[in-house]
Amino acid sequence: MTQPQRSRWMRNFHPSPTARIRLVCFPHAGGSASYYFPLSSALTPEFDVFGVQYPGRQDRYSEPFVETIDELADQAHAALSALPDSPLAFFGHSMGAVLAFEVARRCETLSGRQVVTVFASGSRAPSRYGDERNAKSDTDLVGVMRELGGTDPRVLENPELLATFLPAFRNDYRALQAYHRGTDIGISAPIVVMTATDDPKTSETDARAWHEHTSGGGEVHTFTGGHFYLEKQPQRVIEVVSATLRSVG
Numbered sequence: 111m112t113q114p115q116r117s118r119w120m121r122n123f124h125p126s127p128t129a130r131i132r133l134v135c136f137p138h139a140g141g142s143a144s145y146y147f148p149l150s151s152a153l154t155p156e157f158d159v160f161g162v163q164y165p166g167r168q169d170r171y172s173e174p175f176v177e178t179i180d181e182l183a184d185q186a187h188a189a190l191s192a193l194p195d196s197p198l199a200f201f202g203h204s205m206g207a208v209l210a211f212e213v214a215r216r217c218e219t220l221s222g223r224q225v226v227t228v229f230a231s232g233s234r235a236p237s238r239y240g241d242e243r244n245a246k247s248d249t250d251l252v253g254v255m256r257e258l259g260g261t262d263p264r265v266l267e268n269p270e271l272l273a274t275f276l277p278a279f280r281n282d283y284r285a286l287q288a289y290h291r292g293t294d295i296g297i298s299a300p301i302v303v304m305t306a307t308d309d310p311k312t313s314e315t316d317a318r319a320w321h322e323h324t325s326g327g328g329e330v331h332t333f334t335g336g337h338f339y340l341e342k343q344p345q346r347v348i349e350v351v352s353a354t355l356r357s358v359g
Contacts, residue, residue, distance in 0.1 A: 117189055117192040118163065118165075118170060118189075119162055119163055119185070119186060119189035119192070120134075120160045120161070120162065120163070120189060120192055120193065121143040121144070121160065121161040121162075121163055122158070122159070122160050123146075123147050123150045123151070123159070123161065124150050124151055124154035124155070124159065125158065126154050126155040126156070126157065126158040126159075127158065127194075128155075129155065129156060129157050129158035130157075130196075130197070131157055131158070131196070131197050131198070131199055131226065131355050131358075132157070132158045132159075132160060132193060132194070132196055132197070132198050132199070133153065133157050133158070133159045133160070133198075133199045133200075133201055133351070133355065134160045134162060134190070134193075134198055134199070134200050134201070134210075134213075135149065135150075135159065135160065135161050135162065135200075135201045135202070135206070136162050136186070136200065136201070136202035136203070136205075136206030136207070136209040136210045136213075137161070137162065137164065137203065137205075137206050138203045138204035138205050138206050138232070138282075139204060139205040139278075139279055139282035139283050139285075139286060140167075140255075140275060140276075140278045140279030140282055140283075141167075141203075141204075141205075141206070141278075142161075142163060142164070142167045142168045143161030143162060143163040143168070144161065144168065145161070145203075146159065146161040146201075147161070148344060149201075149340075149344075149347070149348065149351070152344070152348045153348065153351065153352065156352070156355075157352075157355055160193065162186055162189075162206075162209075164176065164182065164278075164282075165185075166277070166278055166281065167278050175277070175278065175281040175282075176281075176285075177281060177284070177285060178285055178288065179205075179208060179209065179212060179285050179286070179288070179289045180212070182209060182285070183209055183212035183213050183215075183216060184216070186209060186213050187213045187216040187217065187220070187221070190213070190217070190221070190223065191221075195223070197224050197225075197226050198217070198223060198224065198225050198226065199225065199226050199227045199228070199229070199355055199358070200213065200214055200225060200227075200228045200229065201228075201229040201231065201351065202228070202229065202230060202231065202233070203231040203232050203233070203340065204231070204232045204233050204311075204337065205233070205282050205285070205286055206231075206233075207229075207230040207231055207232065207233035207320075208233060208236060208239070208286070208289060210228050210229070210230065211228060211230065211236060211297065211301075211323065214228050214297045214299055215295070215296075215297050218297055218298060218299070225297070225299045226299065226300075226355075226358040227299055227300045227301075227302055227328070227354060227355070227358050228297065228299050228300070228301050228302070228324075228328075229301075229302045229304060229351065229354070230301050230302070230303050230304070230317075230320045231304040231305070231340070232304070232305060232306065232309060232311075232312060232337055232338070232339070232340075233305075233312060233317065233320075234311075234312050234313075234316040234317060234319070235316060235317070235318075235319035235320040235322060235323060236289070236290065236291035236295065236320075236323055237290070237291060237292055237293045237319060237322060237323070238316040238319055239286060239289045239290050239291075240289065240290030248276060248280070251276060251279060251280055251283060252266055252272070252276070254283065255279060257310050257311070258310065258311060258336075258337045258338070259336050259337055259338050261275065291323070293322040293323065295323065296322070296323040296324050296325060297323065297324050297325075297326070298324065298325050298326050299324065299326050300324060300326035300327050300328035300358075301320045301321060301323065301324045301326070301328040302328045302329050302330075302331070302350070302354055303317050303318060303320050303321070303328065303329070303330040303331065304330075304331045304333065304347070304350065305317035305318075305330070305331075305332060305333070306332070306333045306334055306335055306336055306337065306339040307332050307333070307334055308334055308335070308336055309336060309337045309339070310336070310337060311337055312337070314332065317330070318330055329354070331350050333346065333347075
């Protein structure tokens with residue numbers, strides 16, 4: 111299967127058109143669709159995996175950033191029309207978890223598309239956002255990137271390389287600073303929480319609070335390896351995602 115309608119938003123690295131479920135993956139702040147290439151490779155051909163490509167990065171570098179979570183979710187939801195009408199599951203890491211939740215809400219209330227489960231990885235629950243540290247300067251933002259890990263230290267020390275990564279992170283971090291949802295806002299799809307016990311930005315309590323935003327329940331899986339534990343324990347991540355998707359739909 112080729113990329114539907116040559117979508118600017120969806121990257122299907124390993125097409126599996128006959129798969130029963132399509133897994134749509136939302137990147138972290140400053141991230142891009144290619145972050146999910148290894149996960150796509152591992153889950154193919156059993157599942158058809160798509161990475162969401164936000165404006166302003168990689169092959170969409172010349173496009174303006176989307177400055178709020180709501181607008182980004184609106185546009186990502188609209189882009190789902192390019193995908194075949196079959197059951198969807200969402201995986202989001204960090205900021206991507208928030209977007210996966212918001213797009214799932216739009217699926218349930220606006221388009222009626224079936225979302226069988228949402229994986230919320232490396233993220234506090236929506237009700238636990240709204241108190242982000244006010245990172246005003248680029249130096250502050252680089253400090254946040256160092257704390258989170260996931261960025262090659264050589265990039266952080268090289269002004270030219272940093273200039274290519276920092277604008278997207280700046281935009282996304284500010285979007286998260288302005289984001290908050292009360293526990294009265296939720297979805298019916300199950301939420302599978304995946305969190306590292308040593309994540310400097312997300313406590314286990316704040317991660318478990320995701321279940322205050324769903325009537326569908328869901329499991330909690332804990333890891334070690336910091337905020338980007340996915341890179342430290344890829345096989346276990348694959349096992350959790352695969353087992354969950356096999357059990358639904």
